Amino acid sequence: MTAPDTPVPLPPGLDILWGRxxxxxxxxxxxxxxxxxxxAAVAVxxxxxxxxxxxxxxAAEVGFTTMSLYRYVANKDELLQLMWDASxxxxxxxxxxxxxxxxxLRTWSGIQRDVLAQHxxxxxxxxxxxxxxxxxxxxxxxxxETMDGTGLADVDKLRIIGLISSYTLSEARMANxxxxxxxxxxxxxxxxxxxxxxLDEERFPRLYxxxxxxxxxxxxxxxxxxxxxxxxxxxxxxxxxxx
Amino acid sequence: MTAPDTPVPLPPGLDILWGRxxxxxxxxxxxxxxxxxxxAAVAVxxxxxxxxxxxxxxAAEVGFTTMSLYRYVANKDELLQLMWDASxxxxxxxxxxxxxxxxxLRTWSGIQRDVLAQHxxxxxxxxxxxxxxxxxxxxxxxxxETMDGTGLADVDKLRIIGLISSYTLSEARMANxxxxxxxxxxxxxxxxxxxxxxLDEERFPRLYxxxxxxxxxxxxxxxxxxxxxxxxxxxxxxxxxxx
DNA sequence: CGTAACTGTATACTGCACACGCAGTTAGGT
DNA sequence: ACCTAACTGCGTGTGCAGTATACAGTTACG
Numbered sequence: 001m002t003a004p005d006t007p008v009p010l011p012p013g014l015d016i017l018w019g020r021x022x023x024x025x026x027x028x029x030x031x032x033x034x035x036x037x038x039x040a041a042v043a044v045x046x047x048x049x050x051x052x053x054x055x056x057x058x059a060a061e062v063g064f065t066t067m068s069l070y071r072y073v074a075n076k077d078e079l080l081q082l083m084w085d086a087s088x089x090x091x092x093x094x095x096x097x098x099x100x101x102x103x104x105l106r107t108w109s110g111i112q113r114d115v116l117a118q119h120x121x122x123x124x125x126x127x128x129x130x131x132x133x134x135x136x137x138x139x140x141x142x143x144x145e146t147m148d149g150t151g152l153a154d155v156d157k158l159r160i161i162g163l164i165s166s167y168t169l170s171e172a173r174m175a176n177x178x179x180x181x182x183x184x185x186x187x188x189x190x191x192x193x194x195x196x197x198x199l200d201e202e203r204f205p206r207l208y209x210x211x212x213x214x215x216x217x218x219x220x221x222x223x224x225x226x227x228x229x230x231x232x233x234x235x236x237x238x239x240x241x242x243x
Numbered sequence: 244m245t246a247p248d249t250p251v252p253l254p255p256g257l258d259i260l261w262g263r264x265x266x267x268x269x270x271x272x273x274x275x276x277x278x279x280x281x282x283a284a285v286a287v288x289x290x291x292x293x294x295x296x297x298x299x300x301x302a303a304e305v306g307f308t309t310m311s312l313y314r315y316v317a318n319k320d321e322l323l324q325l326m327w328d329a330s331x332x333x334x335x336x337x338x339x340x341x342x343x344x345x346x347x348l349r350t351w352s353g354i355q356r357d358v359l360a361q362h363x364x365x366x367x368x369x370x371x372x373x374x375x376x377x378x379x380x381x382x383x384x385x386x387x388e389t390m391d392g393t394g395l396a397d398v399d400k401l402r403i404i405g406l407i408s409s410y411t412l413s414e415a416r417m418a419n420x421x422x423x424x425x426x427x428x429x430x431x432x433x434x435x436x437x438x439x440x441x442l443d444e445e446r447f448p449r450l451y452x453x454x455x456x457x458x459x460x461x462x463x464x465x466x467x468x469x470x471x472x473x474x475x476x477x478x479x480x481x482x483x484x485x486x
Numbered sequence: 487c488g489t490a491a492c493t494g495t496a497t498a499c500t501g502c503a504c505a506c507g508c509a510g511t512t513a514g515g516t
Numbered sequence: 517a518c519c520t521a522a523c524t525g526c527g528t529g530t531g532c533a534g535t536a537t538a539c540a541g542t543t544a545c546g
Contacts, residue, residue: 018441027492028542054533067535068494076534126367127420132437137450144449154453156470163410163471166417170409177370194375198261206387207380210397227399228406234481235474270523271511297502310504311525319503 016078017085017133034072036062038082042119045083050121055079080125085133087119092135094142101240102233104146109164109229112139116172123173130162150240160236167228175221259321260328260376277315279305281325285362288326293364298322323368328376330362335378337385344483345476347389352407352472355382359415366416373405393483403479410471418464 015021016034040061045053055076059066073079094111098104116122131137143161144154152160195211258264259277283304288296298319302309316322337354341347359365374380386404387397395403438454 025492026490026542026544028494030493032494055535056533065495067496070535071493124369127416130417130421132441134441137442137447141447141450154449154456157449158453159467159470160474162417162467163474166413167406167410170413173370174373174405174409178373198375198377199380204380204384206397206400207384210401213397224402224405227402231403231406231478231482232475233478235477238477238481239474268523269511269513269521271525273524275525298504299502308526310527313504314524 016082030071032062032064032068032072034082037069037072038079038086041079041083042086045121046119050124053121081133084122084125084127084131085135087115087122088133088135088139090135091138091142094139096142096146098146101147101150102237105143105160105164105233105236106229108143108146109168112165112168113172113225116169120172120176123169123176127169152240156239164229164232167232168225171221171225171228259325273314275305275307275311275315277325280312280315281322281329284322284326285329288364289362293367296364324376327365327368327370327374328378330358330365331376331378331382333378334381334385337382339385339389341389344390344393345480348386348403348407348476348479349472351386351389352411355408355411356415356468359412363415363419366412366419370412395483399482407472407475410475411468414464414468414471 037058041053041058044057044061048057055069056066058079059069069079073082096104096107096111098107131140140158140161143164144157147157147160150157195207199208199211201208280301284296284301287300287304291300298312299309301322302312312322316325339347339350339354341350374383383401383404386407387400390400390403393400438450442451442454444451
């Protein structure tokens with residue numbers, strides 16, 4: 001029924017990202033651009049967090065009125081999608097080195113972690129479905145690339161990429177939320193102290209034991225992260241060995 | 244400096260959950276209760292999604308005015324925390340069966356997945372830091388329990404629990420977001436069709452291959468989930484074998 | 487050179503969380 | 517018996533979101 005030239009309707013924002021926006025010819029020169037709006041929004045989110053990202057705030061950042069943004073962006077959701085993809089900028093030029101698939105996957109995951117550390121608001125974003133924006137997909141492609149030569153099925157590679165990035169995202173989210181919970185670096189009692197207050201030994205024998213026995217090694221978020229990642233990679237190794 | 248009787252300030256909502264709210268004696272009988280408010284809120288979120296959960300909506304559900312809720316709950320964030328913990332109700336009576344740690348962990352993860360399926364809004368919640376509410380912690384305790392006898396260090400058990408639940412949560416989140424993207428079950432083109440439209444072979448050789456070769460096996464979300472879980476469990480098995 | 491397409495903006499509307507204060511209700515102290 | 521402190525429920529009001537709409541000015545095509 002649809003004429004062959006009728007473009008399939010894309011999810012919000014994707015038409016911009018994939019360069020399918022007509023770009024009219026008449027009328028005054030645009031004083032703004034999607035890119036400048038997105039980068040202003042990213043700057044605001046980096047500085048003040050996602051919760052204080054409003055259309056008015058972004059407009060102030062670029063020196064225009066709030067409503068002018070809507071000439072370039074359909075709504076706030078679309079802007080968020082664009083910000084997400086903007087954070088994956090540079091994936092095109094990315095080259096992942098390493099002798100083994102394990103090294104390369106580790107590096108790939110580390111890059112993702114770095115991005116999440118630079119843009120903490122990414123962990124609070126309402127991530128709609130799998131990534132379908134060009135930079136994100138390029139990054140996925142780079143991830144698949146790391147497993148060339150392992151003999152894994154392509155579908156399994158994709159699942160592994162999904163697994164690792166969901167893990168990386170979750171860990172970053174937890175680290176972020178925890179950091180935000182202690183406002184002024186005041187070494188607020190944080191997790192274990194609370195647990196010691198709240199846990200009683202009979203209801204929570206194992207957690208109780210962990211809470212009271214821990215002060216030996218003050219381990220870092222990064223070590224926690226690597227521990228989990230190595231468990232996943234061990235699982236991948238087992239899968240590769242299976243065949 | 245703090246007097247011994249001075250209660251340590253708990254994060255919002257936790258004082259209610261752990262039964263540390265004074266509960267005054269004078270004044271009129273409360274017409275509401277925290278429990279009724281929370282369960283009304285859960286009902287609203289189950290039915291209409293988290294985005295349409297407002298204090299006014301909850302108030303209408305229980306037949307009171309908006310502001311009356313604030314006599315029981317400090318703010319909306321606190322209500323969300325209470326809802327989160329309420330979703331883990333029943334963890335106390337939970338008994339996880341299975342002959343091997345692997346079976347038990349699988350079951351444990353499956354229970355979490357079921358809860359997330361029943362309360363999809365959990366995947367959209369701003370999860371502040373690790374769970375410190377009683378039901379959530381009880382569920383963690385049950386998770387630790389599944390690995391009794393594996394000889395793993397307690398700290399590692401806790402990390403594994405964290406790893407599995409972050410994975411389970413992420414998978415549920417993606418499944419949810421994808422489901423919400425196609426509004427009326429209209430078999431919207433969804434992921435692969437879009438990929439076929441957007442990917443060109445030279446920029447995305449591997450994704451291109453996956454997108455065009457796939458229709459062989461229409462696999463389900465559940466299989467995807469189990470695949471990733473088994474990778475993680477393989478990793479745990481490797482860790483257990485290491486010692 | 488008229489007009490259609492386009493841009494920036496002011497104004498207005500809606501829904502939200504929540505501060506505040508008031509009126510009525512109960513239980514203890516005198 | 518009664519005063520009063522502690523409490524509940526509610527109406528009003530505030531400020532901030534996102535965004536619909538209409539309008540005036542600007543540019544390029546026919």
